[in-house]
Amino acid sequence: MSDVKVDPVDEKNPVKDIPPPVATPRLTSRSRRNADAWGRWLRVLIFVLLGYTCVQHWRKVLESRDIDEGSWMARALGKHGEWRKGPFGKKAEAAFLVVPNPINAVGASVQYATKPHMAGTPGDFKTATDFLELLQTELGAVAPESPPIYSAGTVESRNATLSIPSLRTPTAWIDVYYPVMNTALDRSLEILDDDGSVVWKAELEEVADDTDPDAGKYFDAVPAWHGLSKGGEAKGKLVYANYGNQEDYDDLAAQGIDLNGTIVIVRYGGIFRGLKVKGAQERGAVGVLIYSDPRDDGTVTAENGYIPYPHGPARNPNSVQRGSTQYLSVYPGDPTTPGYPSYENSTRTEGTNIPKIPSLPISWANAKVLLREIKEDGSGRNRTISLVNHVDDRVIPIWNTMGVIPGLIKDEIVMIGNHRDAWVLGASDPSSGTVSMHEVIRGFGALLRRGWKPLRTIVIASWDAEEYGLIGSTEWGEDFTDFIEENIVAYLNLDSSVSGSRFSPSASPSLAHFVRSAAQDVSHPTKPGKTLWDARQDRGILTGEHIDPEALAMYEEALQAVDEVGIGALGSGSDYTVFLQRAGVASHSGGFGSTLSDPVYHYHSVFDSHRWQLLYGDPGFVRHVAIAKYLGLMTLRMADSVVLPINTTHYAFELEAYLDKVESIASSAAIDVDFDSLRDSIHHLQHASKKFDKEKEEAERKLQHIVKRVAKHRAIRHKVKEIICKIKSVFGLKCTRGENLHACHAHHQHGHGREVEQQVPSVETKSGQVVKPRLGRYMGILKEKRAHEHGKHDEHTKGKLGKHLYKKLKRAVKRVRAVNKKLASFERGFIHEDGIKDREWYRHLGVAPGKWLGYGATTLPALTEAITYEKNATLVQHETSRLTVLIDKLAKEIEL
Numbered sequence: 001m002s003d004v005k006v007d008p009v010d011e012k013n014p015v016k017d018i019p020p021p022v023a024t025p026r027l028t029s030r031s032r033r034n035a036d037a038w039g040r041w042l043r044v045l046i047f048v049l050l051g052y053t054c055v056q057h058w059r060k061v062l063e064s065r066d067i068d069e070g071s072w073m074a075r076a077l078g079k080h081g082e083w084r085k086g087p088f089g090k091k092a093e094a095a096f097l098v099v100p101n102p103i104n105a106v107g108a109s110v111q112y113a114t115k116p117h118m119a120g121t122p123g124d125f126k127t128a129t130d131f132l133e134l135l136q137t138e139l140g141a142v143a144p145e146s147p148p149i150y151s152a153g154t155v156e157s158r159n160a161t162l163s164i165p166s167l168r169t170p171t172a173w174i175d176v177y178y179p180v181m182n183t184a185l186d187r188s189l190e191i192l193d194d195d196g197s198v199v200w201k202a203e204l205e206e207v208a209d210d211t212d213p214d215a216g217k218y219f220d221a222v223p224a225w226h227g228l229s230k231g232g233e234a235k236g237k238l239v240y241a242n243y244g245n246q247e248d249y250d251d252l253a254a255q256g257i258d259l260n261g262t263i264v265i266v267r268y269g270g271i272f273r274g275l276k277v278k279g280a281q282e283r284g285a286v287g288v289l290i291y292s293d294p295r296d297d298g299t300v301t302a303e304n305g306y307i308p309y310p311h312g313p314a315r316n317p318n319s320v321q322r323g324s325t326q327y328l329s330v331y332p333g334d335p336t337t338p339g340y341p342s343y344e345n346s347t348r349t350e351g352t353n354i355p356k357i358p359s360l361p362i363s364w365a366n367a368k369v370l371l372r373e374i375k376e377d378g379s380g381r382n383r384t385i386s387l388v389n390h391v392d393d394r395v396i397p398i399w400n401t402m403g404v405i406p407g408l409i410k411d412e413i414v415m416i417g418n419h420r421d422a423w424v425l426g427a428s429d430p431s432s433g434t435v436s437m438h439e440v441i442r443g444f445g446a447l448l449r450r451g452w453k454p455l456r457t458i459v460i461a462s463w464d465a466e467e468y469g470l471i472g473s474t475e476w477g478e479d480f481t482d483f484i485e486e487n488i489v490a491y492l493n494l495d496s497s498v499s500g501s502r503f504s505p506s507a508s509p510s511l512a513h514f515v516r517s518a519a520q521d522v523s524h525p526t527k528p529g530k531t532l533w534d535a536r537q538d539r540g541i542l543t544g545e546h547i548d549p550e551a552l553a554m555y556e557e558a559l560q561a562v563d564e565v566g567i568g569a570l571g572s573g574s575d576y577t578v579f580l581q582r583a584g585v586a587s588h589s590g591g592f593g594s595t596l597s598d599p600v601y602h603y604h605s606v607f608d609s610h611r612w613q614l615l616y617g618d619p620g621f622v623r624h625v626a627i628a629k630y631l632g633l634m635t636l637r638m639a640d641s642v643v644l645p646i647n648t649t650h651y652a653f654e655l656e657a658y659l660d661k662v663e664s665i666a667s668s669a670a671i672d673v674d675f676d677s678l679r680d681s682i683h684h685l686q687h688a689s690k691k692f693d694k695e696k697e698e699a700e701r702k703l704q705h706i707v708k709r710v711a712k713h714r715a716i717r718h719k720v721k722e723i724i725c726k727i728k729s730v731f732g733l734k735c736t737r738g739e740n741l742h743a744c745h746a747h748h749q750h751g752h753g754r755e756v757e758q759q760v761p762s763v764e765t766k767s768g769q770v771v772k773p774r775l776g777r778y779m780g781i782l783k784e785k786r787a788h789e790h791g792k793h794d795e796h797t798k799g800k801l802g803k804h805l806y807k808k809l810k811r812a813v814k815r816v817r818a819v820n821k822k823l824a825s826f827e828r829g830f831i832h833e834d835g836i837k838d839r840e841w842y843r844h845l846g847v848a849p850g851k852w853l854g855y856g857a858t859t860l861p862a863l864t865e866a867i868t869y870e871k872n873a874t875l876v877q878h879e880t881s882r883l884t885v886l887i888d889k890l891a892k893e894i895e896l
């Protein structure tokens, strides 16, 4: 009866409080009645204590299976489980939602967005360590003596990620990768007279005064150039090519305009800038200029009477959009390490995703002068243009800051991420996302301090060098592809979380309903009674008479590109790319974007500043907060749902919509291909998925049922405890709670530092690698070790009690685990080892960034592009068969 301890004070003097035994040789009727009463009491006591012991044993049996199938679910759902000591389910959500607030959001924006922090610079390193400190403070991740900054590829860095499934306490660190990137050297842009003399020389840097103090201070801190652009010089005649997309270049060719030896001038918009350069290069151009055209600013233009920033909401004519000219749709990441991580000593190849001709980004003010040279009416002189773009190509270290909140299920990880590097100040891109993430982390911190433990592990990433071409996330993804495939159930991305008034979420079709329901559960930031989901209909209020029809058409086309739920497809242009397109992880990205009637968002310019956010982007910072709530809610739900909120049926029906689109493209391209077998496969998948939905429901129902029974047992234990308490109080004894736990703790209070360091257990991952949790986490390891020993200790008590119930529980949990495994790997079913033709890095046959879009998504990309660009019926047939096989396999995998 070790469970029923008496208070030591009473032990010393038991006689004082307990009545003396009645010792009479002859029993009177009264004393007999007393004896009978005592006998009954004794029997009750024995019965009760026996029952109590049984339940105690049962509890220990359950708790001992910490890494076993049964325990996590019992803990998750049992009414009095260990896990439920902290907030859980709706209570956790409610406790989270009260944390993000505008005051802290503004504070975080000041911290991250009032100093330049381009990738690889000291300012960037400072933000990396600031973010690390945030994780350490909020999550309670122990800060080791020497900063946990690990060179990628070293044992420390490898172990930091690979040991995530064995962690029991939050942790945080920084991984350093070594990509080849470049910085700007001298540049110039001139109009030359016929004799070669300079008649005009452009001021290439942005121009700003102190009206916006940060812009005034840092206008030339980061030169206005193109990241990963080709260093070199070019001279040629100017040709205007609109947006610089394939149709624009084809139109020029149709007009008999030869781009060989020319310098092409194009406006920003529509497609990724690197692909504008690629298109020009392939047609023989020697240089490219890309400018910001007010026509793409919708109604908010000087023409409509709006004053330019910093005095009004229109575009500052001196603003320049920096940005990468990587060929994003060929492959992202370090150009010199395609498909593998860029460690300090990695073997490098010549990048094939970067231009071979120089380019420069220029302001509208400069573009106006140049466009005068080539006036459509022929009055321009079209003199020779000289373009100089010298750059410094070299290996530049970058810093991904990572944090982990371990959950009860170790091998199912929900990952959330947002890039941290900006071209200059980046108050919107990406600091608004960093601010929202900051508030999410504070929310999780508040939950952790209340004893919260998620069901699944949560990993938080602050990516670096996204602006150069998704480099930080891509290198990490290439470093840990197996780990991602084995463990990550979903990746939820933020980039810029606020640049305007319209909420626009994109996701894998399997997450569409999940995303919508989270957005419906967050209040609209400004309109009472409405939700964040309603903000998809929001538009700016700055109207005007004049608007460019082409920009408008493009904008409206983008609005239409959503599924029937209202969610867009993911192309590329942010850090979800390696997760979705290469590893096949269901992903999300989204936030508030700019509309054609919002204050002009100065993308990648020094005017993307904190002041602009306060005045025009998000006065009151309420949208930043709404996105924090939305992302936090999605994370909590993805982490804590018993059955993963992944909808394969919606995906299967979306596939048919994708095929409809392909068929109509094929018929207008007069390519005759039989899509019947592919359609049959999709129907088969739909059927299999509907059946699987029933299995999802049934598996969850069964588990809930059995867990209820477990909870009943636990309730009995509590009842028994209460009765014991009452009995004890009859005898004047105090009730004791949790004595065993404290005794156990005291037992493990010894053993520190060095001893622990030597005893760090090695852990074998699923892929067979033996890893040691990295050093520098002594206290964390100590805690883990204690917990481990506690588990072992409990293992001894694994008795015969409750075996039947336990078996049932185990079976039910296994069933749910099997369902979740299928759900988590569904997206992976679209991955084909051979990838997409001519850009094999991209392996997802369901969706990819369009070959000539970059940002925009193309569904069934290999098949679609075989029609649109290759115009090759044999290839179309081949791609159709490839998809049919893939979808048949997918159906088989979810079939029962």
Ligand SMILES: [Zn+2]
Pocket: 419, 429, 430, 466, 495, 496
């Ligand atoms: Zn960004």
